[in-house]
Amino acid sequence: MPVSAHPRASAACSVLALTFALAACSTSTEPEAPQIDWASMSQDELVTMARAEGSVSVYAFTSRIASIEESFEAAYPGIDVMATDISSTELITRLASEHRAGSATADVAYVSDAPVVVTELLADGVLESYVPKRVSESLPEEFQQPLVANRLSTKVLMYNEEANPDGPPVDNLWALTDPEWSGRVMMVDPNVRGDYLDLVTEMSLRADDMAQAYQDHFGREVELDDGVEDAGLQFITDLYDNDAILVDDTDTVNSSVGARGQANPPVGFTTYSDRRDNEDEGWALQVAADVAPSPGIVFPAMLGITAEAKNPAAARLLVDYMMGDNSETGGPGFEPFYVAGDYPTRDDVVAPTDALSLGDLGAWRIDPEASAERRAQVADYLLTIQ
Amino acid sequence: MKALPRTKTVRRPIHALAAAVIVVLVILVAAPLAGLVTRTLDADADGVWSQVFASPLSENLLWRPLGNSLLVGLGVGALATVFGAFLAWVVVMSDIPGKRVIGVLATVPFALPSFAIALAWESVFRNERIGGTPGLLSSVGISVPDDLSWGLVPTVLVLTAHYYSLSFVIVSAALLGIGGDLVAAAELTGASRLRVATRIVLPAVSPAILSGFLLAFAEGVSNFAVPALLGLPVRFQTLSTRLYGAISTGDAVRGYALSIVLVVVAGMVLWAGNRATKRRSYATITGKASGIRTVRTGAWRWPLFAMAALLVTLTAIVPGLVLAVSTLLRRTNSFDGGFTLHYWLGESDSAIAQGMRGVLRDPIALDATKSTILLGLLVAVGAALIGLLGAYVVRHLIRPRILGSTIGFLSYVPFLIPGVAFGAAFIALFGAPIGPLPSLYGTFAILVVAGVAASLPFAFQTSKAALGQVSNELEEAAVLTGAGGPRRFARITTPLVSRGVVGGSVLVFVTMVRDLSLVVLLVTPATPLLATMTYRYASEGFTQHANAITLVIAVISVAATILARRLTRAQPTGIPS
Numbered sequence: 006m007p008v009s010a011h012p013r014a015s016a017a018c019s020v021l022a023l024t025f026a027l028a029a030c031s032t033s034t035e036p037e038a039p040q041i042d043w044a045s046m047s048q049d050e051l052v053t054m055a056r057a058e059g060s061v062s063v064y065a066f067t068s069r070i071a072s073i074e075e076s077f078e079a080a081y082p083g084i085d086v087m088a089t090d091i092s093s094t095e096l097i098t099r100l101a102s103e104h105r106a107g108s109a110t111a112d113v114a115y116v117s118d119a120p121v122v123v124t125e126l127l128a129d130g131v132l133e134s135y136v137p138k139r140v141s142e143s144l145p146e147e148f149q150q151p152l153v154a155n156r157l158s159t160k161v162l163m164y165n166e167e168a169n170p171d172g173p174p175v176d177n178l179w180a181l182t183d184p185e186w187s188g189r190v191m192m193v194d195p196n197v198r199g200d201y202l203d204l205v206t207e208m209s210l211r212a213d214d215m216a217q218a219y220q221d222h223f224g225r226e227v228e229l230d231d232g233v234e235d236a237g238l239q240f241i242t243d244l245y246d247n248d249a250i251l252v253d254d255t256d257t258v259n260s261s262v263g264a265r266g267q268a269n270p271p272v273g274f275t276t277y278s279d280r281r282d283n284e285d286e287g288w289a290l291q292v293a294a295d296v297a298p299s300p301g302i303v304f305p306a307m308l309g310i311t312a313e314a315k316n317p318a319a320a321r322l323l324v325d326y327m328m329g330d331n332s333e334t335g336g337p338g339f340e341p342f343y344v345a346g347d348y349p350t351r352d353d354v355v356a357p358t359d360a361l362s363l364g365d366l367g368a369w370r371i372d373p374e375a376s377a378e379r380r381a382q383v384a385d386y387l388l389t390i391q
Numbered sequence: 392m393k394a395l396p397r398t399k400t401v402r403r404p405i406h407a408l409a410a411a412v413i414v415v416l417v418i419l420v421a422a423p424l425a426g427l428v429t430r431t432l433d434a435d436a437d438g439v440w441s442q443v444f445a446s447p448l449s450e451n452l453l454w455r456p457l458g459n460s461l462l463v464g465l466g467v468g469a470l471a472t473v474f475g476a477f478l479a480w481v482v483v484m485s486d487i488p489g490k491r492v493i494g495v496l497a498t499v500p501f502a503l504p505s506f507a508i509a510l511a512w513e514s515v516f517r518n519e520r521i522g523g524t525p526g527l528l529s530s531v532g533i534s535v536p537d538d539l540s541w542g543l544v545p546t547v548l549v550l551t552a553h554y555y556s557l558s559f560v561i562v563s564a565a566l567l568g569i570g571g572d573l574v575a576a577a578e579l580t581g582a583s584r585l586r587v588a589t590r591i592v593l594p595a596v597s598p599a600i601l602s603g604f605l606l607a608f609a610e611g612v613s614n615f616a617v618p619a620l621l622g623l624p625v626r627f628q629t630l631s632t633r634l635y636g637a638i639s640t641g642d643a644v645r646g647y648a649l650s651i652v653l654v655v656v657a658g659m660v661l662w663a664g665n666r667a668t669k670r671r672s673y674a675t676i677t678g679k680a681s682g683i684r685t686v687r688t689g690a691w692r693w694p695l696f697a698m699a700a701l702l703v704t705l706t707a708i709v710p711g712l713v714l715a716v717s718t719l720l721r722r723t724n725s726f727d728g729g730f731t732l733h734y735w736l737g738e739s740d741s742a743i744a745q746g747m748r749g750v751l752r753d754p755i756a757l758d759a760t761k762s763t764i765l766l767g768l769l770v771a772v773g774a775a776l777i778g779l780l781g782a783y784v785v786r787h788l789i790r791p792r793i794l795g796s797t798i799g800f801l802s803y804v805p806f807l808i809p810g811v812a813f814g815a816a817f818i819a820l821f822g823a824p825i826g827p828l829p830s831l832y833g834t835f836a837i838l839v840v841a842g843v844a845a846s847l848p849f850a851f852q853t854s855k856a857a858l859g860q861v862s863n864e865l866e867e868a869a870v871l872t873g874a875g876g877p878r879r880f881a882r883i884t885t886p887l888v889s890r891g892v893v894g895g896s897v898l899v900f901v902t903m904v905r906d907l908s909l910v911v912l913l914v915t916p917a918t919p920l921l922a923t924m925t926y927r928y929a930s931e932g933f934t935q936h937a938n939a940i941t942l943v944i945a946v947i948s949v950a951a952t953i954l955a956r957r958l959t960r961a962q963p964t965g966i967p968s
Contacts, residue, residue, distance in 0.1 A: 102815040106822025121641035197636040253619035261523035
């Protein structure tokens with residue numbers, strides 16, 4: 006796409022870039038390198054600059070980054086990818102510490118835990134957003150902010166379809182607070198893992214939906230206990246009271262809920278795409294999609310550029326690559342993430358057909374910024390109802 | 392040595408040495424610790440201390456987890472010391488058969504990851520509480536109460552099974568240092584066997600017993616994996632699960648505050664332990680040690696053997712086998728799918744583990760093995776040196792006493808600083824160039840430095856225990872002959888404590904090759920480590936691959952242990968005459 010086609014857009018971007026440059030100057034005494042107008046740069050120019058840089062370092066929360074390293078290096082010979090895979094928590098701490106010490110070694114971050122990214126990294130300007138122009142039109146606005154997201158993952162209610170051949174054993178989340186589900190609902194402790202805290206936070210943010218579902222299930226209006234702020238938190242309170250079983254990782258939920266040969270298996274909140282291991286592991290995991298008000302959450306995996314990236318062009322080229330090409334499956338740059346039960350963010354990439362569509366799944370889409378504001382209070386509340 | 396006129400010449404180099412040790416400890420331990428404290432006090436910490444100590448959250452955030460942590464720590468400390476000391480005595484001093492094999496096996500549990508032992512526990516005792524595949528007992532119809540499957544009891548027992556190796560290594564080094572002639576002399580005076588045991592052997596090894604207890608306590612309260620795995624299903628929380636939970640849900644500052652609480656609690660335990668053994672001399676090494684005098688156990692020979700064999704079977708062989716078998720199972724932790732070598736040797740096959748090839752076909756496996764061993768060796772040597780010098784200073788520095796206590800404290804607490812916080816502190820310290828020195832961050836060197844810092848407790852405590860046995864008279868005699876400080880240290884102290892120091896170095900080596908959390912923020916793709924490979928596999932749910940690498944790590948650790956024993960056996964003990 007020639008630059009001149011959108012003179013206004015690129016002018017706007019230049020103003021933006023200037024603003025950023027001024028902001029940067031005001032906090033730093035070092036002379037600034039001339040600002041580059043990434044948004045108006047053509048793909049060829051970007052590739053040329055990236056080649057000149059010759060390498061790019063990426064921190065990623067998934068080991069699937071190794072196959073990106075391989076395919077990117079094949080697609081752009083001469084640009085060496087150095088991939089470090091560490092957990093999201095450690096990744097965030099590492100980036101923040103490097104930023105404070107002024108010794109960034111990463112150019113790109115591929116990171117989950119979106120609400121923590123908002124509070125720990127974006128607030129301090131550790132990461133910057135880059136939306137490749139190529140995909141900006143096929144990428145809904147919500148996945149361009151606060152950082153560009155390339156896919157969505159899930160934490161949803163799953164059940165054992167071998168023991169329940171006629172479909173989900175519950176049709177409403179509130180059923181899990183009934184005596185018959187005592188000690189038979191599993192989740193990872195939301196005070197131990199961030200994505201499960203996001204799940205509970207979302208229940209609180211969607212308190213109206215939770216209240217309506219209560220009405221549907223019990224036929225009366227929800228009554229909040231003393232000190233309980235909303236219907237979402239009332240649900241988790243009742244669930245804990247019903248001897249919900251907390252564990253320390255998703256694999257335990259999968260094998261407990263999914264293992265075949267169980268007469269009375271529990272249900273649990275876990276990752277929809279883990280269903281791909283059903284055959285391999287002898288599981289019968291299935292999603293309880295129609296459960297009211299929602300089976301759980303979908304949340305983004307995000308790509309950001311570090312503020313002090315030493316290879317800014319190669320960094321942007323890698324982000325561009327990981328957003329996928331224009332084929333239906335997103336091509337090699339998206340291939341490791343093209344998994345049934347995960348969802349591409351681009352509306353021109355067709356989600357794998359072996360899983361429900363995002364619409365049919367009916368999971369809540371978290372808003373990282375709203376979640377960031379609420380989740381600390383939710384975490385504190387959960388501590389009081391152990 | 393109060394009356395000796397040479398006291399001054401002894402002291403001056405000690406002060407210089409003390410200063411040097413303090414400087415190193417301030418950089419490696421105090422600075423990261425101060426960084427933690429600062430983070431909990433600065434503006435965006437948002438009143439974290441009042442939240443922790445005086446808010447509606449305090450009970451579930453601090454007090455109950457703290458109580459549980461103390462139960463776990465004291466339970467593990469006590470049981471690990473009893474089991475470790477018992478095995479050490481059996482292996483070193485008794486006449487039971489198969490001593491050598493038992494001696495090697497007693498060091499294996501520490502080389503295994505704690506989760507492997509927890510897994511072994513679960514494979515027997517897991518009940519129906521969390522669904523899935525039940526353990527052995529449940530599957531044959533024996534109902535297992537929750538208290539035995541989950542919570543305090545299994546957490547303490549599993550951690551004890553993991554950490555008694557510490558006491559074993561330290562106490563057996565101490566027992567080897569007791570001269571057989573001492574025991575023989577006592578027996579000649581008509582002392583009964585019990586009297587020899589309580590008056591000579593026990594006092595001689597009590598510095599070692601204290602060190603073993605302190606290490607097991609600190610490891611017990613800081614371990615996260617086991618209480619998380621076995622405690623959470625019954626909402627059994629410890630400070631470690633709370634602090635890692637806080638960090639991983641994005642409230643790092645709260646996690647740091649809890650880890651400072653742990654550091655303070657551990658400091659108090661250290662103080663109490665030292666006080667209990669203060670002002671007594673445990674010196675038994677007074678010169679060239681004669682060979683070990685074996686105790687005839689008579690009718691007790693076979694019962695003792697049975698107990699020792701049972702202990703190492705349950706804690707080393709069974710978990711080791713569980714781990715090994717788990718790498719051969721087609722399906723994760725389940726016999727349904729049959730056995731396969733795929734996870735070791737297989738080429739990529741899209742039907743298995745999403746096409747992940749076997750670990751031995753991973754191109755970085757060999758590199759990772761090499762750099763892991765190199766890192767382990769360098770850290771072991773570095774930590775041993777600092778630990779020995781630190782312990783030497785603490786023993787010989789009479790005044791000011793606060794200096795000795797500071798060294799002791801700083802050398803004890805690194806376990807209790809979460810790996811992530813340690814890493815962040817080292818990035819802050821070494822991330823930027825210091826004067827003419829280039830930034831260490833991103834190099835292999837910073838891994839070594841951080842590793843030394845994190846594993847100092849092993850080196851310091853083992854050296855301290857070993858030095859506690861060496862009589863001051865030896866040095867005083869050397870002073871009379873005009874030997875200088877460094878010469879005395881090299882020719883007298885070092886050979887006498889070598890067994891203990893080597894034992895400590897092995898513990899350091901094993902921790903370094905096994906534990907990722909120490910260096911996770913500092914590794915780069917240029918220095919692949921086996922532990923990072925384990926993480927990579929485990930994080931994507933490739934359990935068999937991860938366990939295979941873990942087994943490789945365990946084999947390396949055990950090989951190192953055996954090698955070190957050969958080394959110390961070949962060395963002359965006592966002073967060259």
